[in-house]
């Protein structure tokens with residue numbers, strides 16, 4: 524069965540503020556009927572691209588997560604900062620549980636309606652950021668239903684002014700400010716990936732299982748802490764850094780291999796591609 528190793532849990536217990544974050548072990552093979560799996564999307568299931576609409580979805584990815592969800596009797600969800608609509612534009616209409624917009628949208632399972640949990644982002648926030656973006660070299664502003672992201676990958680020199688602008692908006696309108704990889708995001712307060720995981724784990728299908736959350740970005744730390752509080756483990760994807768995760772996989776390719784091995788446990792121990 525998948526049981527997070529005691530060593531992994533012990534390391535997780537040291538917390539994100541550990542003085543010396545030693546490297547973390549890979550997660551135990553996914554062979555259990557007792558676990559629930561939560562997956563970030565960008566940087567975890569797909570490589571991060573120059574533009575958010577330019578990511579390349581590996582052939583068979585939607586089928587892989589759908590089959591794994593079936594094997595886990597529905598206890599698998601993608602938990603992403605993207606809106607659910609944007610996610611399905613890329614991945615296809617996957618019949619699995621989903622949480623979008625950093626927990627602002629929630630679909631408890633295949634065939635269920637999407638529940639909005641957050642209020643829409645006020646239009647004036649978006650227009651203020653669009654004016655800022657136009658005046659600072661043309662930063663990419665990405666409005667979402669419950670948040671707005673500004674991507675500064677091509678204009679790193681604008682970051683300081685962008686943060687000042689975003690912090691001003693956040694405090695004036697009581698918004699949450701998230702700072703991810705080459706992106707800042709203003710979101711309606713009250714939701715994050717941790718609240719999304721907690722909401723899933725309160726559902727009968729998930730309750731009492733061992734949650735695992737795989738993610739790469741700082742916004743995934745909320746979910747790492749949530750799963751740790753529920754007796755599970757976070758799996759950091761990418762290079763080691765201070766984290767609340769208790770295990771680590773080096774990259775998207777390793778995530779795909781781990782998922783495939785979980786789908787085909789008879790291949791455990793063999794090299795996956």
Ligand SMILES: [Mg+2]
Pocket residue numbers: 563564565566567738739740
């Ligand atoms: Mg990510």
